[in-house]
Amino acid sequence: MAETSLLSALGAVIRRDLLLAMRRKSDVLTTLFFFVIVVSLFPLGIGPEMAMLRQIAPGVLWVAALLATMLSLNRLFAADHADGTLEQMALSAVPLGVLVTGKVVAHWLLSGLPLALLAPVLGLQFDLAAGSLGVMVVALLIGTPVLSLIGAIGAALTLGVRGGGVLVSLLVLPLYVPVLIFGAGAVEADLGGLGATAHLSLLAAFLALAAFFGPWATTVALRIALE
Amino acid sequence: MLEASNLECVRGEKSLFRGLSFRLDPGACLMVQGANGSGKTSLLRMICGLAQPEQGDIRWNGEPIRKLAEDYRGELLYCGHAGAVKDDLTALENARISATLAGTPVDVEAARLALRQLGLKGREDLPARVLSAGQKRRVALTRLLLEKRKLWVLDEPLTALDKTAVANLGGVIDAHLASGGMAVLTSHQDLPLAAGRVEQLRLD
Amino acid sequence: MSNRIVNWFKFASPQTFYPLAGKMIPWFWALTAVFGLVGLYIGFFVAPTDAQQGEGYRIIFIHVPASWLSMFIYLIMAFWAALGLGFNTRLSGMMASALAPTGALMAFLSLWTGALWGKPMWGTWWVWDARLTSELILFFLYLGFIALQSAIDDARRADKAGAVLALVGVANIPIIYFSVKWWNTLHQGASVSLTRSPSMAQTMLWGMLLMALAFWMYSIAVSLTRVRAIILERERHAGWVEELKELKS
């Protein structure tokens, strides 16, 4: 199969998932609303002292982003599994890994990207400075694709398994720890005046690793689930 | 040419069939028969490479299908119980997208023609949600016309189809066989196919 | 495929492994007892009192072996998983699922003893030190593996899915450990470094080593017992099971 047709298949999967999401907007909006509400609940639980809120902001935003991604993972393959599309993808002349990559990219465009763009607004609630907000957005832009890539493995493993929704969080959340540490760490380092470059480059390294191995592991897991 | 030798299928702890062998030449159609739960769907999924046989192997032109991977999948079309039709997309979008996902993109005109050929004229731009079960099945079957594949594996393709649609599909399969294609299918209903091309395989 | 490989697979079949494991189990229990008793003797009667930590430091004689074993067992589990995934051998998957509960137990023991050791040293039951935190995550990984396997009804799918998870986990453990360590130094958290204590005497090292051997032999013995149970559950309909002398009595 030629390279160009692989790329066009990749593009087609992304376009298809975006089109489906546009026809059913509520799913995407639920994830975003969940993110907003979780972040807004923290000041209510902790108290309105600005110094304290500034300090916890990176952690709170990142944990909320983790949970919101988690919430949207169940939809990643479930619908395609139920209506037989996944079988067709597994039997396509296009390698399944390419189609899976497309689905993960679409998942990120629909969950990670909006979260990253929404984060500065929520950061204002926590009195973060403009510079830190910028670092937060960059960290989320690099980190959330890793969440989608690793999450896809968990979603594929729990496909059609009873209690899959809760199970996927048990499987995937421990694996999210490095992203959480360096994502939140980047903003904290910036707040502490240390500069966030080291954290961001490590996040980028995780992204490279996850982009390389993630779709492959997801493909193996999907073939197991379909058997 | 599709060859299966000495296949064994195990589901859970039960062995559904063993020692199953057959051979399918270009232009021939294999009709798999058997009671519910006799392993028809399992056999079809094995032929596609979705499931692995407990024993035995399946070869395409002499090569094991496991080794051929994408090269084999490029010759294969599988139509299972679930039609892979998205409720939120129109009939036309469904037809075009499933062809693209299979690796054979088609243009709008070809997709419209295929839908019309299966009697879906005027319904091309309706979301699949409002179509009847039989119409949805026909949307799923447009893939037969759009993806130029050698081997068709059809699991109960007649479910929910009316008489005209059954006759129509029979014609499509006949044309496929006449042009050197192959088909493996299961069906509880009678499918009108030209005599002489159909071989029977009973699973008991 | 060459004949030799086929023969090797036959050797690794549940049918031959079941009686073999049965014969090996008592030996591993005996080794556990020997290493354990000598280790405990050194730990309690030979090793001197630590100058800074008093008698409380004696917890390392189980804390450190449990931590080692919890990591080691995960590696072995991933090894069996990879083998099962690669060669489609039935026994490998059973071994992986037999090891998981023992690994989780070791991780739990490491956490429990770590907490009990932290209380007299720092006055809190839990310190977010790099070792304890990664041990906690490892414990979660074990729980995830066990939960995934028990949620899937089809044993073969459970084996394969568990194998993928174990391999993903084993690839992530170094990254997780490294991240937690970095996070720990950044936040200047407490550092529990029992093994690097300056007063670490030769005898302590011997005690720890012997206890680690005892834990290792224990893990083998108990997971062999469990794998025998799993073989019986899975191979229920195989002819050889009916011929077992345990069933004749």
Next chain:
Amino acid sequence: MKWNSFSEFLAMGGHALYVWGSFGACLLLMIVEPILAKARRSNALTELKREIAARKENVNENF
């Protein structure tokens, strides 16, 4: 011998709770786990016996 008396041994220099809490938990779990593993095997065995007996009865009825 480094301990002067048995009670001194038990006291562990004031750290009795922590030391014996650790060793006790370890010992307890290492007794419980093998028992559970053995119970699992004997469960499997009794079920198998029952199954085989049921199968034999079926055969006898058929003849």
